[in-house]
Amino acid sequence: MQVTDTVQDYLKTIYSIARAGDGVHTTVIADRLKVSPASVTSMIKRLSALGYLTYTRYQGVELTDSGTEIALEVIRHHRLLELYLHHSLGIPWDRVHDEAEVLEHAISEDLEDAIARILGDPTHDPHGDPIPPKSGVYLEVLHDTLEKAEPGPVRVERVSDRDPEVLRHLAKIGLQPGTEIVIERKDPYGGPVWVKVGKRRHAMGTELTTKVYVSKVER
Amino acid sequence: MQVTDTVQDYLKTIYSIARAGDGVHTTVIADRLKVSPASVTSMIKRLSALGYLTYTRYQGVELTDSGTEIALEVIRHHRLLELYLHHSLGIPWDRVHDEAEVLEHAISEDLEDAIARILGDPTHDPHGDPIPPKSGVYLEVLHDTLEKAEPGPVRVERVSDRDPEVLRHLAKIGLQPGTEIVIERKDPYGGPVWVKVGKRRHAMGTELTTKVYVSKVER
DNA sequence: ATCTAAGTTTAGACGCATCTAAATTTCCTG
């Protein structure tokens, strides 16, 4: 059997759920891919038979080395494309995700190489996500979410690329990967987190904060 | 039902067979798409039900306006992409066809527009094929093949993009759209056509000549 | 004009990716 676009999507999604630290369960995959849980079970069985993941009924899945390899290849395509579309074609950063989602399955290895070369073999995409290298070791540093980080000055490392609306809002208030912001105070009961971006103060609702990842800055 | 990549491929292929002046019969479509004639018949029925073509059993098909519209949109994508890949990404002209074949289904209208703008709304792709406009009238000028043209000076207008090997050969001898060449003599019984490109003389076998389209040059 | 070869369509099947509804298992709560 061949590796279809759909198979690539499953593997990529499973990889990214696992990276986030959560167990990889049927429902989560189903939610992300917008298919029914039953569809996920059926696909998981096929992926397992193909050796891309190990599967224990009712317990969730784990990617094998060959599954991870495919996932990283697709993710590399995705992130290179996001950067390319933004830099070379001027597509606004809140729209590059959806374009890349389709194109990631359509570019050849030659094209991938050409794009990487033109961009100067970049290490991060416009949302701060690291780009897996063509070959060799790949380690993703895990950053705290805005919610979990301690008050004080922090650097924005990464922003989830999945919600265009959130991205437009973040761009508007000047919050991008690389920006230094200050977490002002925290409400222990899950209320909004107040942050200072430049000279302005903003309330970040909980549905937003889970999408921004930061690291502590020493001053 | 939705317009899948496969549907787009059928409509595009049917358009281009019709343009070449041949009747559009099952076997021809099957050969081009590398599927069985039975598959073509079955797909044709669906396309007919969708209103993309008219179909008379055993007689061939003809695109409707809505079928033509989709075909031209895909062809526009294809040709813009060929040009873009060549100009902006430096992909050699004998490889852009295969890349574009996949990407043509993957780019959004926004991306199409961005590419067209960057290229300055071009009218022809690297093989000399005209690029259908986003909207408005589209007429393809039909040129003679090298075989059919009269001896004398001619301008290369178009070269079929389908065979990478032929393209590499043509590039090697310096024959591209825009080049002026001289047809030296003709063998009425289908032998090679001798042409002068620059100062060199070349024999073009019949399997080659059907792929080069020229127009007479007045001197 | 008939017969045959080539082209085309039908019949029936298969794999992929999905769905809904029903059955099963897990896990949490009282």
Next chain:
DNA sequence: CAGGAAATTTAGATGCGTCTAAACTTAGAT
């Protein structure tokens, strides 16, 4: 620790796009 809610899997079905083998139609040659 028992019972029910939530998660998961099974069963069975569907549409797409393809195939092979067999039947049929068309057109060309004698």
